[in-house]
Amino acid sequence: MKKILSIVLFSALGGALTLGAYKLFVEKPQVVFEQSSLEKPTTVQANYTNAMLGAAENTDFTVAAEKTLNSVVHVKNTMLQTVKDPYAEFFYGQGNGTRQFSQVGTGSGVIISSDGYIVTNNHVINKATDISVILNNKKEYKAKIIGTDPTNDIALIKVDAKDLPYVTFGDSDHIKVGEWVLAVGNPYNLTSTVTAGIVSAKGRDLDGNGSVDSFIQTDAAVNPGNSGGALVNARGELIGINTAISSMTGSFVGYSFAVPSNIAKKVIEDLMEYGNVQKAILGVVGGELDGKIAENLDLKNTEGFYISDVSENTGAAKAGLKAKDIIIQLDDVKISTFSDLTGFLRTKRPNDKVQVTYLRNGEQNSVQVTLTKNEISKVSTLGLELKNLEKPELKKLKIENGVKVSDILNKELISYGVKKGYVIIEINDKKVFSVDDVNDMISAKSSNEVLRIVMLNLNGELERYIFR
Numbered sequence: 001m002k003k004i005l006s007i008v009l010f011s012a013l014g015g016a017l018t019l020g021a022y023k024l025f026v027e028k029p030q031v032v033f034e035q036s037s038l039e040k041p042t043t044v045q046a047n048y049t050n051a052m053l054g055a056a057e058n059t060d061f062t063v064a065a066e067k068t069l070n071s072v073v074h075v076k077n078t079m080l081q082t083v084k085d086p087y088a089e090f091f092y093g094q095g096n097g098t099r100q101f102s103q104v105g106t107g108s109g110v111i112i113s114s115d116g117y118i119v120t121n122n123h124v125i126n127k128a129t130d131i132s133v134i135l136n137n138k139k140e141y142k143a144k145i146i147g148t149d150p151t152n153d154i155a156l157i158k159v160d161a162k163d164l165p166y167v168t169f170g171d172s173d174h175i176k177v178g179e180w181v182l183a184v185g186n187p188y189n190l191t192s193t194v195t196a197g198i199v200s201a202k203g204r205d206l207d208g209n210g211s212v213d214s215f216i217q218t219d220a221a222v223n224p225g226n227s228g229g230a231l232v233n234a235r236g237e238l239i240g241i242n243t244a245i246s247s248m249t250g251s252f253v254g255y256s257f258a259v260p261s262n263i264a265k266k267v268i269e270d271l272m273e274y275g276n277v278q279k280a281i282l283g284v285v286g287g288e289l290d291g292k293i294a295e296n297l298d299l300k301n302t303e304g305f306y307i308s309d310v311s312e313n314t315g316a317a318k319a320g321l322k323a324k325d326i327i328i329q330l331d332d333v334k335i336s337t338f339s340d341l342t343g344f345l346r347t348k349r350p351n352d353k354v355q356v357t358y359l360r361n362g363e364q365n366s367v368q369v370t371l372t373k374n375e376i377s378k379v380s381t382l383g384l385e386l387k388n389l390e391k392p393e394l395k396k397l398k399i400e401n402g403v404k405v406s407d408i409l410n411k412e413l414i415s416y417g418v419k420k421g422y423v424i425i426e427i428n429d430k431k432v433f434s435v436d437d438v439n440d441m442i443s444a445k446s447s448n449e450v451l452r453i454v455m456l457n458l459n460g461e462l463e464r465y466i467f468r
Helices: 002-026 048-058 062-069 086-092 261-273 291-296 315-319 338-345 391-397 435-444
Strands: 072-084 098-111 117-120 130-134 140-149 154-159 180-185 193-204 215-218 230-233 238-246 255-260 284-288 305-310 326-330 353-360 363-370 376-379 384-388 403-408 423-427 451-456 462-467
Touching (some): 062 230, 130 154, 140 261, 193 255, 238 261, 284 338, 326 338, 403 435
Antiparallel strands (some): 072 098, 098 117, 130 140, 180 230, 230 238, 284 305, 305 326, 353 363, 376 384
């Protein structure tokens, strides 16, 4: 027992001597310096991750979230599908093989007025026979469709309610790449959810041809069910309607895309005032510049819209724009790509005036152009060139609506009997009033859907054609 006690005492004494020696000879005394705010700070290599976290921590998203959460709704559409079973008809007789079933689709929507107007994506409510809207507080309303725009994938619906919380529109033309944004949606009827990210790019063309797209690209997480939800800035202003994601799996993998609020706002105002979307054109034909095209054309500029032709009797022609001019700005919006040009024009109406800044022979010029209505369109899908009809022409033909076939681009159609002067009256049981209607109907068509077109021939008789 004494031997054990001696070992313990010697161990304790040895530890104490070791600790004392460390304190005395090895450890440096701790000194706290109070740095004056006037002293030059020490420069250190920045840590990217910490810098980003610091930026996020300094940005307050709570105000924007509070302004938006209760203004985003869950949209549920029910679509009745009719299916024919040829075997049932064979065994049970004609008419007994028809079956109907309901298909339910969901998405999000954004309340834009206290009296119940809601904007969402056209693909969220397309072909719906019944639409329900569920608010963030779980109240449910039936909704009716006010109007749709398949080209921009925007739809306006309305519920019968009052004093609803709503989001105010921001100016999407002036958002900046790198700016913080929130994506707010109501997927799966879980109540509104918020994700944060930055603006990754502007004027994105998803199809690669610049024909219809001018999206805002963000890295805010958006998943199926968020379509039609709100993209807002740090002030809680609506700057976009979330529409699509870039994914090989069907789930979010890093990029999402929104229709700019300026386009959505203009579409909504047109639907409310006119019942359809008013579309304006400059009257120029051409394409966007890049390094290779600029080299082939012997140009110094690698950005902008290069004019190859100017259409007669349009605003561009009357203002003096010519082939080989390069448009670099419309009003105060920089034009670098074709999507920039189309995106800007989608916020305008016929007879609006815009300031066009362009380059001619290396010199910068500016001119005011009055936008005009699109009166003629080459529809490659149909192989036809179409022209709008004026009221006197419609009256002469004894019809209320239609567009004239002014040229046949696909000569095979001639063998099927289609001739210049034919008038397209209907497409898939919907009346056609303008060449823009034709373009909208074609863009809304699914890949396996056929186009059933009714035409008025030169003898005043109706003929029916099927385009696949």
